[in-house]
Amino acid sequence: MKFHVQQALRALMLLAFSAMIANLHWTGELTKFINPKYEGLSQTAAALFFILFLVQSTTVISFSKTSHPYHPIGQACCSNHDHVHAPSTRKKWLAYLIIITPIMTGFFVPAKILDAAIADKKGGAFMITQQNQSSKIEDYLTSNEMIDENIYDEHDADPRLLEEKQEMTKKQYEQLKQRLSQQPMLKMTDEDYTIYYEEINQNLSNYLGKKIQIKGFVLKEESFTEQQLVISRFLITHCVADASIVGFLTEFPEAPTLTEDTWLEVVGTIGQTTYGGASLPVIHIDNWVTIELPESPYLYPINVRMSF
Structure with missing residues (x-):
């Protein structure tokens, strides 16, 4: 009986990969790396790693x-087999180190949440202006109604036409967009944020003067005025590598006192402004509170099935 150290090490690495993915599922950290709709694929990967470990x-x-035939010293090998020289030990251990590194970081290094510094590298507010489409303002009347201090508690959440896997039919999607313009206040939850965001930017004139409630982290630009900042979120289509920045420009007197990456929940009125030559919505904030970093800080697109 012979114990093969390198074969055992390879088996342990396969088991470690399987355990690492399973641990990400168990702790809920997986959604900080990939879109939840790919959880099934990651579970399959964990199962395959475990099967390979067993093999x-x-x-x-x-x-x-x-046994190897005995050859006297100095005498050439006369057998018909080849002598294969294995790679150097140093190269083998370097390869193992490269493979083990992501396993160790997966277990012992906490996931880093994308923040304002990453948003700035991805283009920051410029990317937000590129996502907005200008629209003509028609029949816009400024509201002079007083803002209730208990506005957070007096409005029910918008009805959701969402399924467990963040999917809806094309018909449901169109119905929800039609109902948005009839809502007295838009509460942008994580589940319907992308629908609201797209609809408001494409048909801004339908929402001017309406109340809106959103949450996100503070993002600032040097070109902003002192009272301006963006309430931002990261939208993940597949994984954090393709994360894009979305959000709304806001204006309120307390903006200079807030630092980047501070998470806020705000209520305000939708207006329109121009930034970088592009027309885009702006939220004039009436009430705001600082909040803790959400357990799920990222947004994910809703899958719209083409069937009706």
């Missing part, structure tokens, strides 16, 4: 005995 385990211990 590799069969090579760790061997019971067959192999």
Whole structure:
């Protein structure tokens, strides 16, 4: 019987990869790396790694005995077999180190949440202006109604036409967009944020003067006025590598006192302004509070099925 160290190490690495993915599912950290709709694929990957571990385990211990023909010193080998020189030990251990590194970071290094610094590298407010489409303002009347201090508690959440996997039919999607313009106040939850965001930017004139409630982290630009900042979120289509920045420009007197990456929940009135030559919505904030970093800080697109 012979114990093969390298085969055992390879088996352990396969088991570690399977355990790391399972741990991300168990702790809920997986959604900080990928869109939740790919959880099934990651579970499949964990299962495949475990199966490969079981297969590799069969090579760790061997019971067959192999002997090498004896050759006197200085005498050439006369057998018909080849001598294969294995790669150097240093190269092998370097390869193992490269493979083990992501396993160790996956277990012991906490996930870093994308923040304002990353948003700035991705274009910051400029990217937000590129996502907005200008629209003609028609019949816009400024509201002079007093703002109730208990506005957070007096409005029910918008009805959701969402399924468990953040999917809806094309018909449901169109119905929800039609109902948005009839809502007295828009509460942008994580589930319907992308629908609201797209609809408001494409048909801004339908929402001017309406109340809106959103949450996100503070993003600032040097070109902003002192009272301006963006309430931002990261939208993940597949994984954090393709994360894009979305959000609304806001204006309120207390903006200079807030630092970047501070999470806020705000209520305000939708207006229109121009930034970087683009027309875009602006929220004139009436009430705001600082909040803790949400358990799920990212947004994910809703899957719209083409069937009706």
